[in-house]
Amino acid sequence: MPLNKNKIFDILVYIISFLFFATLILLLSGIFFQTSIHIFMKELKDVGLWNSIFLSFKLSFIVIIINLIIGIPIAYVLSFKKGKISFLLDLISALPLTTSPLVVGFAVLITMGSLNPIGKFFIDNGIKFVFTPQGIVLVQLIISFPFFVNIVKTSFDSINRKMLNLSKTLGASSFDVLFKIIIPLSYNGIIAGLAMSWSRSIGEYAATQMVSGVIPKITETAPIEVFVKTSYGNYPAAITIAGILMIISLFFLGIFKYFNYKIKTNA
Amino acid sequence: MKLLEIKNISKSFLNKKVLDGINLEIEGGEISSIFGYSGEGKSTMLKIICGILKQDCGDVILNAKNINNLESYERRTPLVMDEPLLFPNMNVIENIKFGLKLNINKRNLINNIGKNKKIFYSPREIMELLGITGLEKRYPSEISMGQAQRVSLARALIVNPEIILMDEPFSNLDIISKTKVRKLIKDVNRELKISILLVTHDIEDVVNLSDKMFILNDGKIQDSGHPKEVLRKPSSIDTAFLIGTENILGGVISEIDRNNNLIKVKVKVRNGNTHTGVIMEADFQGNFETGEQVFLAVRPEEIIILREDREASKPVRENRLSGKIISSIFTSRMMEISIKSEENLELKVLIPFHAYEVMHLFEGKTVKVSLKKSSIHLIKKKKTVKNSISP
Structure with a gap:
């Protein structure tokens, strides 16, 4: 032919x-x-490796729970309360997407430092964000919540507004509308958003590094561990953690793609 | 007692005044309809009543209570729209029961039990009444449009509404479902004593269903009353156009004879460059003066084409004209015939198809027509007219 x-x-x-x-x-x-099954398995027995991975899991889990609590109201405002404020909110909440994570981490480091009035206020009240796990949660939250909010907002956007208005005339208050209609119709989007933001948060390095202080078991997350091991020249260990991180993100990506596909076929 | 009163409601969108001082009153237990062109603010009116939109000014009074400041979920005025808008994540029975799970309706239910009134109907009863039993477990995507629209109606009925607001509920239905749903709405109204306010641009819906109609045009209620009355006696020329009074002739009153129940009108006809006149007789109607400019409105179905083979009875001798059929169009139910009279008057006539055949009518045939005195309705010529017609 x-x-x-x-x-x-x-x-x-x-x-x-x-x-x-x-x-x-x-x-x-x-x-x-550059590794073999044998070395890989040997490295897996290292407790330090699992500590860093569990720490990453723990912190990113806290991050997505906070995401869930604050992200849904933000997505609601962005999707349903169109106005000047929502534009501003949209702009601010999407800013971390385009800002370098390093800059985000740096900003948190400076703002929450003891020389800054804001940081001083928190430190005086016993809350430290620099070189602490809560600091890592804070930066990872800033980095990952735009992903969650955006996906959930897209999902909210696809809901028929006339249907929501009609449900109000049946006696549904805004709470009823959110919990009985909007959220059930957005399960796919919420799960896709969670998977995406979780994956983003687990793999976050630059911003985390700025506020972490690399304290083993306390602030040394898996991506930081990769960097630390590499700088010591301990490649087999670095490769093992990197491999595990890659498998984790592949898993989350799978979840995201599956539910994201379902949003589209539903709409 | 008045169930719903709308007082002086106005609403503008971007400087365009959609509703301009609307007043209307709706009796409990009736089906009322608001009729008008598309885009004339009928849906806006409903949205204001149910609280989705806020009016610029004016009051909505339900059961003698001002509900301006109530949120839509507190008003008990459910909407049924042109689309069923069922919740896609729930099956039919869950959709119907949706209202029952809401706190405000539960509270209502408890209050009503206290008063020993049985007002709430069970989902089963409502489904039976609407003929959708057996669909409980189906999802909205698995039922037909007509069934979905009935589920939508059931969903509104279950919350024990003060009034159900319907926004073009038939416009997306095929003709068979339409007839069925229309009948169901009538049944619901009669059996459950539920008041309904219907908004439509289809005059058939109005005539079929409603006890009272309001004509909304140019942001104002132009006419109101029983559909039959309004249809026969539109108060303005705009209304006459709107409700399909296709024969509107301009003329001048030449004689008023109250004692003989007669008004004579000289209808102007343009004949090339010259104007001639045809005298038409109508039943006496109040408030007119000799020499006044008026319009004559005659509904196309009221014009009689005389049979050649029969002696004309008395009423059909009134206002006789002779003319030629210039076109005849077969519409879904009737023949729509245009007749041009010898005096150059053009008239639209609607007759049943069988009559058209029996009388051997065809295009080009000359026929005699009669306009009964009682069928001629006079309209004062006061306002500027949207659609131009030659006076």
Whole structure:
């Protein structure tokens, strides 16, 4: 069959996509070529490794719980209360997406430091954000909540407004509307948002590093551990943690994609 | 007692005044309808009554209580819209029971039990009445539009409403479902004594269902009353156009004879460049003066085409004209015939199809028509007219 322009087009897009995927997969999986099952298993027995991974899990779990509590009201305002304030809120809440995480971490480090009036206020009241786990929770929250809010907002946006208005005339107050209609209709979006923000928060390095202070067992999260191990030249350990982090994010991405796909097919 | 009173309600959107001082009163237990062109603020009116929109000024009074400051969930005025808008995550029975799970309705239920009144109906009773028993476990995506619309109605009925507001509830239904749902609404109204306010742009809905109609045009209530009365005697030319009074002729009153119950009007007809006149007789109607400019409104179904084979009875001798059929169109139920009289008057006539056949009518045939005196309704010529017609 002769090659017509459309065939050439198809071949081109496939070749470019394939090359890109192959490169990406090679790059990411490349770390496994430098290790063996034996070393990998040996490293898994290291308690320090599990400490850092559990710490990451623990802190990011707290982060997504806070996300859930504050993210739904924010998404509600952004989606249902369209106005000048919501535009501003949208802008501010999306800012961490475009700001360098390092800058976010740096800002928290400075603001919450003892020389800053805001930081001083918290420190005087016994709450320290610098070199503490709560500091890590704070920066990870700032970094990850735009992901959650955006996905949930998109999900809220797809709900029929006329239906919500009608439900009010049946006797549903705003609480009823949120808990009996909006949230049940947004389960997929909420789960997708949680998966995304959890994954983002577990893998967060730059901002976390700024406020962590790298205290083993207390503030040394898994990504920081990768960096620390690398700087000591302990590659087998770094590769193992990096591998585990990669598997975790693949898992969360899977959850996100599955539920995100369901949002689209529902709408 | 008046169930719902709307007092002097106005509403503007972006400087466009949609509602301009609306007043209307609705009796309990009746079906009332607001009729008007699309985009004339009928839905806005409903949204204001149920509290989704706030009016710029004016009062909504339900059961002698001003409800301006109540939120929509406190008003007990459920909406039924043109789409069923069922909750997609719930099956039919959950949709119907939705209202029962809400605190405000539970409270109402308890209060009513105290008064020993049985007002709340069980989901089963309502489903039976509406003929949707058996659909309980189905999801909204699995039932037809007509069924979904009935579920929507059931969902509104279950909360024991003061009044149900319906916004074009038939506009998305096919003709069979439409007839069915119309009948159901009538049944619901009769059996449950539930008041209904219907908004529609279809005059059929109004005539079929309502005890009282309001015509909303240009942000104002132009006419109100029993549909039959309003249909026959529109108070303004705008209303006449709106309700499908297609024969509107301009003329001047030449004689008023109160004793003989007669008004004579000289209808102006343009014949090329010259104006001629045809004298038409109508029943006496108050408040007119000799020499006054008026419009004559005659509904197309009231014009009689005379049969050649029969002696004309008395009423059909009134206002006889002879003319030629210039077009005849078969609509879904009737033949719509245009007749041009010898005097150059153009008249629209609606007759049943079988009559058209029996009388051997065809385009180009010359026929005699009669406009009964009682069918001619005079309208004062006071306002500027939207649709231009030659006086």
